[in-house]
Amino acid sequence: MFFRYTVKKDKRNVWDKMAPVWRKREYMVYTLLNFDAAKDIRLFGMKNWLLGKQHDILSEKQDRMLYSKNLWIYNSIFAHGMLVLSTAAVYGILIFTFLGRDMSIGDFTLYVGLSTTFTSALTNVLNNIGGFKQNSLKIDDFRSFIDLDMDREESCINIPETDKYKFEFKNVSYRYKGQEGYALKNLNITLEAGKKLAVVGLNGAGKTTFIKLLLRLYDPTEGVILLNGIDIRKFRRNEYYKIFSPVFQNVEIFAFSMAENISMKKTEETDKELVKQCIEKAGLKEKLDTLEKGVDTELLKILHDDGIDLSGGERQKLALAKALYKNAPVIVLDEPTAALDALAEYRLYKSFDEIIGGKTAVYISHRLSSTRFCDSIAMFKEGELIEQGTHEELLAKGGAYAEMFEIQAQYYKDENGDENMELRGEAAVNV
Ligand SMILES: Nc1ncnc2c1ncn2[C@@H]1O[C@H](COP(=O)(O)OP(=O)(O)O)[C@@H](O)[C@H]1O
Ligand SMILES: [Mg+2]
Structure with missing residues (x-):
């Protein structure tokens, strides 16, 4: 249970938040290797400024990785501590029973062996379940990405077999994400074949x-675009x-x-x-x-x-x-x-x-x-x-x-x- 909790926390607090850091790092690599940027970097003396940025990004990455490492160390200490406690408890009970002469030496040996085998089997099962959970979380993002278009893809139809294409915008409006105003407002226009x-x-x-809307790089916020009468x-x-x-x-x-x-x-x-x-x-x-x-x-x-x-x-x-x-x-x-x-x-x-x-x-x-x-x-x-x-x-x-x-x-x-x-x-x- 604790392992699963740690996996979730690690994913939420570290790996999900790593994406922007990786993006920043990729961008820095791209900028520093970009020929077009070279003249500005030299003539505006941008070297120290860019290296400073690079340093900040790497520090941010280090901090997150350190948090992840600490999380796993605590997880490991807790899990092993629990194991030691439970084993000690089982041994304690067995020794106590043996000393009270309620158990023969043969039974004692048998129970010690059984409890050791049982503990290691249980630990294995729990570890595997935890591993499944960890992998499942890792591919969750991939699954939701794949699902993005798939649901609609099956019900898709083919482009009409003609080279006469007529496009109609009907009451089309578009607002960019995070923007208040509309970039296009209630547009009605026809592109004749x-x-x-x-x-x-x-x-x-x-x-x-x-x-961008005509080419379907974005879908309209409101309204519909028709090709030969079909959305x-x-x-x-x-x-x-x-x-x-x-x-x-x-x-x-x-x-x-x-x-x-x-x-x-x-x-x-x-x-x-x-x-x-x-x-x-x-x-x-x-x-x-x-x-x-x-x-x-x-x-x-x-x-x-x-x-x-x-x-x-x-x-x-x-x-x-x-x-x-x-x-x-x-x-x-x-x-x-x-x-x-x-x-x-x-x-x-x-x-x-x-x-x-x-x-x-x-x-x-x-x-x-x-x-x-x-x-x-x-x-x-x-x-x-x-x-x-x-x-x-x-x-x-x-x-x-x-x-x-x-x-x-x-x-x-x-x-x-x-x-x-x-x-x-x-x-x-x-x-
Ligand atoms: N990716 C974007 N995110 C947010 N706003 C955008 C984006 N692209 C364009 N805009 C805004 O939408 C409006 C229309 O832009 P655009 O269609 O590029 O105009 P044009 O091609 O006529 O110059 C502008 O106000 C612009 O600032
Ligand atoms: Mg333009």
Whole structure:
């Protein structure tokens, strides 16, 4: 019993609380080994500060381990003490009975042997039960993790066999955990099959949250998202992910070959010709031509000394190539163009749109000029959809979109001189 109590206490007070400590330690290792952090660490003289943090984390870990050790020492002393007491009691009773001449020497020897065997067998059983309990607690977390999705997985249905996908958001709201306000409020919007939808708005308007819900990285707090009339939560998650080719703001590059970074498959399973075509379409061919090993060039210097690094713009083009290679029916671009100027972003969105042809697409941008070719433009403000229509309709309406477009167009004119005609599009014709 005491063993079981100790196991529980140890798990609750030490091992459950170790997770954040381990996370901190992992993060420190990651930061200290991260090439990107190296320049800041040197130039801002962060060495002592970081080492201090490392020291604090290790001390915290030591303290917890020490608590665990002490707990087990006390447990062991208590258990052995009890054993000694119970054995002494049994021996006492036997000796007392023997001395009172109620027992022969033969019986005495027999009872001593029996009690020793019984005690050791009982200790073994109790230890094993305790061991089971300990292991059961250890795999409890794993069980609850496995159970997370399994219950729903059996009742899941297959994605409809079509390449015409229509998405509808019905009264969708989303609030991040621990936040008071909603990041998206009562959103009603439809993404028609084969159409291009733009979502525009200032930073923090809820554009990325909208994409995360569409891709089912999060489920709505309220409301429902439908794919061809069916709640997207009914589909098998991994099957659902397959219908999207997304490109995000942050581009993850892996320390493998360029071809593998695009195909996301092993070299043997990668279609290198297709990789080259996607690289060309994504506008990265010039870079590829400078590489001796072509698409087999290793990226980053973490695993390969001759690995190469890519600039911000090149990384984003690589992400586009990756989306093209996946060739999924629905395209999502969430401002993968942060490293580009306004005109380059506009050109990239437009040429990317030509490459993907008639596929359904969602384009996100805070620069209104980039997405004006879309079939429908939805303007978000503080988590709400405030205006929707084509570029021309929204300009004619003279509301928030028109106002923001005018402000941005003015900015491009001042900054880029003659480039503003292309960026301003129809608006420029009216000037
Ligand atoms: N992981 C998160 N946890 C808490 N709040 C978040 C998180 N991500 C975004 N937010 C908040 O949600 C709002 C919408 O953010 P986001 O969808 O990223 O906007 P946008 O992409 O339009 O810039 C912002 O107020 C932002 O601070
Ligand atoms: Mg965003």
